[in-house]
Amino acid sequence: MRFTSKNLFPLALALLGGAALPGCSDSASAPVDPAAPTRPAEPLPPLPSLPDGLTVRLTPRPERSALDVEVHLVGPEAARAKELGIARTWAGIDGMAALRGIRVRDGEGVIPTQPGPDEGPDRILVLGRAPTSHLAITYGVVSAPKDAARFALHLDRERLSGVGHTFLLLPRTNEPLDVHVQIRPGALAPGASGASSFGAGDDVEENATPAELANAVYLAGRLRTLDASEKERLVLLGRPAFEPEATLATITHAHAALARLFGGAPRSGAATSASFSYLLVAEPGLGKGHDGALLGRSFGLWIGEERPFDAAVTIAAVHELSHRWIGGAVRLVAEGHEQVWFSEGFAVHYARKIALAEKRIGARDFAADLERTLVNAEAELPAHARSRKDYQRGALYAAALDAAVRKASGGERSLDDLVRALLDRAAAEKKTDLPVSALGELVARELGAARGEELDWVMVRGHGEITLDEGAFGSCFHRARTKSKVYELGFDEASLRRTPAMIRGLVAGSAAARAGLEDGALVLASKVPAGRDEDADEPVEIVVADRGRGRKIRYLPVAERQVVRWAEKTRCRD
Numbered sequence: 001m002r003f004t005s006k007n008l009f010p011l012a013l014a015l016l017g018g019a020a021l022p023g024c025s026d027s028a029s030a031p032v033d034p035a036a037p038t039r040p041a042e043p044l045p046p047l048p049s050l051p052d053g054l055t056v057r058l059t060p061r062p063e064r065s066a067l068d069v070e071v072h073l074v075g076p077e078a079a080r081a082k083e084l085g086i087a088r089t090w091a092g093i094d095g096m097a098a099l100r101g102i103r104v105r106d107g108e109g110v111i112p113t114q115p116g117p118d119e120g121p122d123r124i125l126v127l128g129r130a131p132t133s134h135l136a137i138t139y140g141v142v143s144a145p146k147d148a149a150r151f152a153l154h155l156d157r158e159r160l161s162g163v164g165h166t167f168l169l170l171p172r173t174n175e176p177l178d179v180h181v182q183i184r185p186g187a188l189a190p191g192a193s194g195a196s197s198f199g200a201g202d203d204v205e206e207n208a209t210p211a212e213l214a215n216a217v218y219l220a221g222r223l224r225t226l227d228a229s230e231k232e233r234l235v236l237l238g239r240p241a242f243e244p245e246a247t248l249a250t251i252t253h254a255h256a257a258l259a260r261l262f263g264g265a266p267r268s269g270a271a272t273s274a275s276f277s278y279l280l281v282a283e284p285g286l287g288k289g290h291d292g293a294l295l296g297r298s299f300g301l302w303i304g305e306e307r308p309f310d311a312a313v314t315i316a317a318v319h320e321l322s323h324r325w326i327g328g329a330v331r332l333v334a335e336g337h338e339q340v341w342f343s344e345g346f347a348v349h350y351a352r353k354i355a356l357a358e359k360r361i362g363a364r365d366f367a368a369d370l371e372r373t374l375v376n377a378e379a380e381l382p383a384h385a386r387s388r389k390d391y392q393r394g395a396l397y398a399a400a401l402d403a404a405v406r407k408a409s410g411g412e413r414s415l416d417d418l419v420r421a422l423l424d425r426a427a428a429e430k431k432t433d434l435p436v437s438a439l440g441e442l443v444a445r446e447l448g449a450a451r452g453e454e455l456d457w458v459m460v461r462g463h464g465e466i467t468l469d470e471g472a473f474g475s476c477f478h479r480a481r482t483k484s485k486v487y488e489l490g491f492d493e494a495s496l497r498r499t500p501a502m503i504r505g506l507v508a509g510s511a512a513a514r515a516g517l518e519d520g521a522l523v524l525a526s527k528v529p530a531g532r533d534e535d536a537d538e539p540v541e542i543v544v545a546d547r548g549r550g551r552k553i554r555y556l557p558v559a560e561r562q563v564v565r566w567a568e569k570t571r572c573r574d
């Protein structure tokens with residue numbers, strides 16, 4: 001995934017309810033409503049003398065658990081600036097909520113701002129007047145709570161990490177600018193230095209748009225930089241449980257294999273830059289967790305300090321890197337919406353395939369990934385699992401399509417040829433978004449008109465079953481039917497939202513039915529836990545009306561089902 005939203009939601013709430021900066025009397029960091037009229041003229045310090053272009057200066061203030069941010073736009077571009085923007089929510093994180101004491105000025109004084117329309121992907125501040133040739137934006141950013149999503153700004157005495165979307169308020173322009181990223185880690189523990197997706201060092205110069213600055217990782221602390229080549233480097237923050245050299249070899253190897261498969265570096269989309277950074281953060285307290293994202297010209301991965309770079313992390317890393325092409329250089333769109341089943345499902349398919357082909361994982365790991373991503377797709381999924389279904393159906397479709405193309409062409413052609421054709425078309429048309437019919441036409445050419453037409457019906461509309469042949473994953477993997485636990489609420493959840501709430505669509509034999517729930521029961525109160533997986537350990541509680549009184553029904557929303565599993569064959573065991 002490019003980001004996980006599942007565990008990020010609590011963070012957004014935490015930030016929105018966030019307290020002011022503790023013990024902070026610095027006026028630049030005092031909470032200020034960005035919409036409030038500016039204070040009466042006060043003597044402003046002189047502006048620093050800076051080169052033309054955009055300078056972003058980050059100064060960690062660990063004593064206040066905050067980061068001071070200065071953004072300077074200097075030169076003719078400054079006078080054209082009309083608005084500032086930051087992502088409304090990115091990976092579930094509301095960046096604006098962590099910003100304190102925003103001050104916008106130029107050489108003449110403070111520039112008043114007011115919030116733009118409450119719509120679109122960015123929160124906007126509209127400038128009250130045109131700046132002169134030096135626009136300066138200063139503010140503080142409060143470190144996110146420890147348990148918040150890793151992509152948010154995290155800062156302590158040792159280190160800083162965060163993705164620009166979550167803390168950078170930048171002038172809105174689509175023009176590439178001369179950019180200086182200056183990280184001033186002086187207040188962090190000794191030995192600290194700075195790095196970002198643009199390179200390592202305390203002052204890195206690049207040509208980039210503000211959007212690219214937002215779509216980048218920023219790090220400071222004790223860093224280790226390993227150059228894989230002139231164009232590829234790994235920057236590591238923290239002390240990981242894995243060996244950095246071997247990890248870099250694994251990542252660059254898989255990345256090169258993806259490039260060979262997809263015909264070289266991406267020629268459209270955001271990640272076309274030839275140089276590439278892998279930014280890895282070994283995070284204390286993250287346990288077994290990991291979170292990765294492809295961010296423009298870099299790949300950021302946060303991984304628990306004690307976790308090895310095992311098969312699952314390797315597959316996750318290859319998944320993110322495959323987004324340079326799938327979902328990055330080309331996306332499929334229907335009725336104005338990105339088709340997640342393509343961007344994510346095909347990335348799932350290629351991640352494990354490349355990792356196995358390049359011997360970065362074993363057959364058993366491949367089977368485990370098939371199980372994780374396909375098992376429930378062939379079983380019935382409840383309606384709420386639509387996004388998981390996108391991943392799974394997309395991956396299933398990719399595998400089925402690959403097998404069908406190989407079979408029809410006698411092994412001459414595969415899904416790879418179709419994806420390359422999509423990438424070629426996107427590059428030729430100089431756009432990343434193609435209609436679903438672009439893939440439909442390719443499928444029709446390989447497998448006949450009927451299969452091409454079925455694409456829209458099956459994948460965009462979500463009808464019908466996608467089945468895989470026994471040999472879909474080659475001769476080392478076979479299909480087995482076994483019993484497995486799946487999440488099952490046991491009735492139509494929408495019935496709880498009606499007034500009056502009355503149970504509908506009860507599943508016969510389900511845990512709900514066994515606990516005494518009946519179709520037509522009048523619901524007085526209900527509690528359905530948020531966790532929707534087969535490991536549910538919190539019960540569903542429903543109070544139904546029963547002869548003038550309430551009767552409480554409790555059960556675990558789990559069922560045993562026949563599911564299809566893919567297993568490695570014994571002779572292929574590693």
Ligand SMILES: [Zn+2]
Nearest residue numbers: 001002344347
């Ligand atoms: Zn993804």
